[in-house]
Amino acid sequence: xxxxxxxxxxxxxxxxxxxxxxxxxxxxxxxxxxxxxxxxxxxxxxxxxxxxxxxxxxxxxxxxxxxxxxxxxxxxxxxxxxxxxxxxxxxxxxxxxxxxxxxxxxxxxxxxxxxxxxxxxxxxxxxxxxxxxxxxxxxxxxxxxxxxxxxxxxxxxxxxxxxxxxxxxxxxxxxxxxxxxxxxxxxxxxxxxxxxxxxxxxxxxxxxxxxxxxxxxxxxxxxxxxxxxxxxxxxxxxxxxxxxxxxxxxxxxxxxxxxxxxxxxxxxxxxxxxxxxxxxxxxxxxxxxxxxxxxxxxxxxxxxxxxxxxxxxxxxxxxxxxxxxxxxxxxxxxxxxxxxxxxxxxxxxxxxxxxxxxxxxxxxxxxxxxxxxxxxxxxxxxxxxxxxxxxxxxxxxxxxxxxxxxxxxxxxxxxx
Amino acid sequence: xxxxxxxxxxxxxxxxxxxxxxxxxxxxxxxxxxxxxxxxxxxxxxxxxxxxxxxxxxxxxxxxxxxxxxxxxxxxxxxxxxxxxxxxxxxxxxxxxxxxxxxxxxxxxxxxxxxxxxxxxxxxxxxxxxxxxxxxxxxxxxxxxxxxxxxxxxxxxxxxxxxxxxxxxxxxxxxxxxxxxxxxxxxxxxxxxxxxxxxxxxxxxxxxxxxxxxxxxxxxxxxxxxxxxxxxxxxxxxxxxxxxxxxxxxxxxxxxxxxxxxxxxxxxxxxxxxxxxxxxxxxxxxxxxxxxxxxxxxxxxxxxxxxxxxxxxxxxxxxxxxxxxxxxxxxxxxxxxxxxxxxxxxxxxxxxxxxxxxxxxxxxxxxxxxxxxxxxxxxxxxxxxxxxxxxxxxxxxxxxxxxxxxxxxxxxxxxxxxxxxxxxxxxxxxxxxxxxxxxxxxxxxxxxxxxxxxxxxxxxxxxxxxxxxxxxxxxxxxxxxxxxxxxxxxxxxxxxxxxxxxxxxxxxxxxxxxxxxxxxxxxxxxxxxxxxxxxxxxxxxx
Numbered sequence: 037x038x039x040x041x042x043x044x045x046x047x048x049x050x051x052x053x054x055x056x057x058x059x060x061x062x063x064x065x066x067x068x069x070x071x072x073x074x075x076x077x078x079x080x081x082x083x084x085x086x087x088x089x090x091x092x093x094x095x096x097x098x099x100x101x102x103x104x105x106x107x108x109x110x111x112x113x114x115x116x117x118x119x120x121x122x123x124x125x126x127x128x129x130x131x132x133x134x135x136x137x138x139x140x141x142x143x144x145x146x147x148x149x150x151x152x153x154x155x156x157x158x159x160x161x162x163x164x165x166x167x168x169x170x171x172x173x174x175x176x177x178x179x180x181x182x183x184x185x186x187x188x189x190x191x192x193x194x195x196x197x198x199x200x201x202x203x204x205x206x207x208x209x210x211x212x213x214x215x216x217x218x219x220x221x222x223x224x225x226x227x228x229x230x231x232x233x234x235x236x237x238x239x240x241x242x243x244x245x246x247x248x249x250x251x252x253x254x255x256x257x258x259x260x261x262x263x264x265x266x267x268x269x270x271x272x273x274x275x276x277x278x279x280x281x282x283x284x285x286x287x288x289x290x291x292x293x294x295x296x297x298x299x300x301x302x303x304x305x306x307x308x309x310x311x312x313x314x315x316x317x318x319x320x321x322x323x324x325x326x327x328x329x330x331x332x333x334x335x336x337x338x339x340x341x342x343x344x345x346x347x348x349x350x351x352x353x354x355x356x357x358x359x360x361x362x363x364x365x366x367x368x369x370x371x372x373x374x375x376x377x378x379x380x381x382x383x384x385x386x387x388x389x390x391x392x393x394x395x396x397x398x399x400x401x402x403x404x405x406x407x408x409x410x411x412x413x414x415x416x417x418x419x420x421x422x423x424x425x426x427x428x429x430x431x432x433x434x435x436x437x438x439x440x441x442x443x444x445x446x447x448x449x450x451x452x
Numbered sequence: 453x454x455x456x457x458x459x460x461x462x463x464x465x466x467x468x469x470x471x472x473x474x475x476x477x478x479x480x481x482x483x484x485x486x487x488x489x490x491x492x493x494x495x496x497x498x499x500x501x502x503x504x505x506x507x508x509x510x511x512x513x514x515x516x517x518x519x520x521x522x523x524x525x526x527x528x529x530x531x532x533x534x535x536x537x538x539x540x541x542x543x544x545x546x547x548x549x550x551x552x553x554x555x556x557x558x559x560x561x562x563x564x565x566x567x568x569x570x571x572x573x574x575x576x577x578x579x580x581x582x583x584x585x586x587x588x589x590x591x592x593x594x595x596x597x598x599x600x601x602x603x604x605x606x607x608x609x610x611x612x613x614x615x616x617x618x619x620x621x622x623x624x625x626x627x628x629x630x631x632x633x634x635x636x637x638x639x640x641x642x643x644x645x646x647x648x649x650x651x652x653x654x655x656x657x658x659x660x661x662x663x664x665x666x667x668x669x670x671x672x673x674x675x676x677x678x679x680x681x682x683x684x685x686x687x688x689x690x691x692x693x694x695x696x697x698x699x700x701x702x703x704x705x706x707x708x709x710x711x712x713x714x715x716x717x718x719x720x721x722x723x724x725x726x727x728x729x730x731x732x733x734x735x736x737x738x739x740x741x742x743x744x745x746x747x748x749x750x751x752x753x754x755x756x757x758x759x760x761x762x763x764x765x766x767x768x769x770x771x772x773x774x775x776x777x778x779x780x781x782x783x784x785x786x787x788x789x790x791x792x793x794x795x796x797x798x799x800x801x802x803x804x805x806x807x808x809x810x811x812x813x814x815x816x817x818x819x820x821x822x823x824x825x826x827x828x829x830x831x832x833x834x835x836x837x838x839x840x841x842x843x844x845x846x847x848x849x850x851x852x853x854x855x856x857x858x859x860x861x862x863x864x865x866x867x868x869x870x871x872x873x874x875x876x877x878x879x880x881x882x883x884x885x886x887x888x889x890x891x892x893x894x895x896x897x898x899x900x901x902x903x904x905x906x907x908x909x910x911x912x913x914x915x916x917x918x919x920x921x922x923x924x925x926x927x928x929x930x931x932x933x934x935x936x937x938x939x940x941x942x943x944x945x946x947x948x949x950x951x952x953x954x955x956x957x958x959x960x961x962x963x964x965x966x967x968x969x970x971x972x973x974x975x976x977x978x979x980x981x982x983x984x985x986x987x988x989x990x991x992x993x994x
Contacts, residue, residue, distance in 0.1 A: 066905075066909065068910075086832060089829070115738065115805045116805070117741075118804075128796045136786070147774070192525055198524070215919070217523075240610065241614070242608060248841065251837075252840075258704065260698060260705070277910070279843065281608075283603075286912075288917070354598060
């Protein structure tokens with residue numbers, strides 16, 4: 037009777053696993069080999085230790101299964117009485133030790149290579165923010181923020197009800213691969229064949245910058261700088277993610293590295309430098325109200341919506357509402373200082389560095405007019421800029437007093 | 453109270469237990485459980501408490517798996533999702549596995565070493581009754597405006613400092629749990645050292661007693677470290693210190709070092725008593741003494757020692773110096789040696805035995821096989837260059853769930869089936885027990901095995917949504933989770949059925965049973981070994 041239970045169970049175990057296996061995506065089973073020398077060596081180590089484990093497993097479970105079959109009371113087997121053997125104990129202490137030493141030597145060799153940061157040809161500082169990355173090309177002065185692309189951001193909201201498979205078919209850079217949650221607005225462009233040194237740090241909590249194809253993962257720790265390096269052998273797009281829990285949107289800060297030939301990279305850098313130089317013009321000119329509101333809506337969706345929600349209603353207890361809030365309907369200086377400085381000890385981070393003057397002016401104008409707030413206020417990028425120039429030295433930590441001392445910002449100024 | 457009970461009895465009274473019950477048996481009604489100092493009552497309280505928490509923690513796991521059934525966010529907000537992952541871990545570790553082991557220690561250690569009760573009965577009562585309050589405080593945070601803790605059970609700053617008002621409650625609850633664990637451990641150490649029956653030498657103690665003795669030392673050594681770490685978080689948050697803030701001269705990584713100095717021995721706290729349970733069960737059903745008892749004791753002690761020098765293998769991506777990474781890689785690999793010795797000894801115990809496969813044996817064998825799978829993936833994780841790829845992915849989630857669910861939890865189920873007839877005097881329903889084992893084993897593998905795949909393919913842990921490449925395996929894992937979760941209702945049904953009645957158990961219960969607990973009546977009387985049993989060199993005590 038009871039062995040029937042076991043037989044039925046074993047059979048259903050096998051039957052259950054078979055269709056599941058046929059149905060599932062066999063492409064997503066193992067660690068990819070990656071595109072650097074190190075990633076290939078890591079993959080080799082991974083496979084080698086995996087086979088060692090399989091061999092140990094087969095041996096141990098094999099003996100157990102044989103024993104369970106032969107040495108059962110129902111077959112009339114009588115128990116032996118042996119219960120110790122120093123020789124055997126020594127053998128199964130020493131043999132694993134030898135296997136371990138054989139594994140430890142190549143592992144140590146790869147590890148030493150991974151930690152060799154000398155002779156880099158290019159340095160990129162990677163700063164983690166809740167929830168985006170900032171890249172600073174230390175050699176060329178190019179810098180920008182990189183975050184989840186806005187259509188993904190809209191699709192991943194609760195109740196978005198998007199058919200993800202058809203909405204994000206992907207560019208199929210590796211067979212059938214799709215790109216949902218794996219695209220960013222600004223990709224990290226790097227040259228192939230160069231030893232790139234990455235410097236990791238964070239502006240708020242601990243993040244971890246991980247690109248599997250490059251076999252690099254390093255924590256971004258506020259106040260500290262970690263090093264890492266990669267030399268990418270072949271051009272392509274390599275996708276990664278934040279690997280360390282960093283708050284609400286931890287799952288939504290992807291990394292995209294685009295490796296291109298050197299000449300293409302040089303051209304890209306030149307373009308970026310040009311774009312950065314012209315950015316200043318945006319904050320100098322006078323914007324009209326509608327322009328700011330519609331630009332602000334975009335900024336809001338990309339930066340504010342995930343906590344403060346689509347209708348500005350927030351999440352009670354966790355994220356305050358913007359609709360009808362004191363900040364968004366009261367004094368514009370308080371509003372501006374909240375956005376620029378963040379609120380210490382909460383997830384409201386400091387946007388003074390993340391957003392441009394135009395973005396800040398636009399999003400504040402939008403927030404003060406949307407969600408039924410209807411204050412009719414307009415904040416010009418130039419006003420944000422003039423405020424910012426007065427606070428560069430002390431990193432903006434004393435902004436509120438600065439705001440108070442600027443008469444033109446004290447009342448609802450710049451109306452229309 | 454019970455200490456004076458013991459002194460009331462003269463050896464001659466041992467035979468008339470019914471009289472004892474009238475005078476010194478349990479107090480009637482609810483107050484029996486509130487005021488009890490009896491090791492069996494307190495053991496029972498711990499076990500029911502952990503069973504209840506098992507379902508609370510399990511419900512949280514099902515929320516997680518339900519959200520991960522499909523890509524996209526369908527059911528819960530990401531903040532609540534993070535609360536679920538955080539509380540699931542805290543509840544399962546501190547509310548299920550640890551109290552359940554303490555419950556078993558309470559029930560079994562005095563009976564195994566021939567002692568009338570625990571050494572410190574009132575402390576024992578207090579250790580238990582702190583726990584429900586700690587968890588009421590912990591779980592009440594879910595109903596606060598700011599939501600429950602959502603920074604992960606590892607409580608890494610600065611993220612954890614962003615938590616709302618629930619932060620102080622969480623720290624307070626952790627202190628409560630810590631006090632309970634340390635007091636329980638002191639009691640166990642005091643009992644094992646002072647209460648052994650004459651002739652019960654250390655090397656005659658059952659493995660369960662040995663593993664608990666070593667576990668108790670691990671707890672006493674590490675829980676205060678954890679308490680220190682969370683207190684530093686508390687002062688960083690409310691009293692202006694900056695232990696873990698670089699801006700004030702502190703270091704966020706220092707928290708991780710302190711936390712894992714507690715956290716890694718904690719891993720062995722969750723598994724050493726399981727080793728002891730399995731070392732009792734396999735010899736019973738193989739009808740053959742445990743192979744290599746001495747080496748099992750030494751292996752347990754080595755594991756405990758090594759567990760203190762491997763902590764930073766949880767931190768290979770934090771930017772440690774190369775020398776540190778090499779040291780922690782080698783020391784971590786070393787742990788597999790004594791662990792391997794244990795597995796080999798269990799296999800050698802089974803070898804040429806005369807095995808039967810009652811439910812406790814099935815769970816014990818399931819433990820050995822699936823714990824070994826988790827151990828082998830642990831060996832893979834020790835290879836630092838590869839670990840940097842595995843770190844914080846579902847591969848790690850698969851690894852520690854293999855050692856904790858079909859590992860620690862299976863040992864608890866094995867122990868329950870093994871000793872339930874001794875506790876209740878009734879046999880459980882063997883057919884249902886076997887069904888429980890097989891259904892659980894199928895679903896637990898459907899649940900956790902695919903996590904290896906998605907982890908290796910690049911899915912990070914603690915995310916509420918994922919890219920479409922991981923969709924199939926996540927769906928399978930969720931099916932496994934619901935199957936496993938609901939099949940545990942069978943476990944409750946079997947226990948309740950057994951408590952209510954059933955075929956009467958003999959004193960020995962199992963044909964091959966070894967040890968003093970099988971020499972007392974079934975059910976075990978309220979007081980046992982009021983007179984110390986006679987232990988000669990030839991007495992089988994393990």
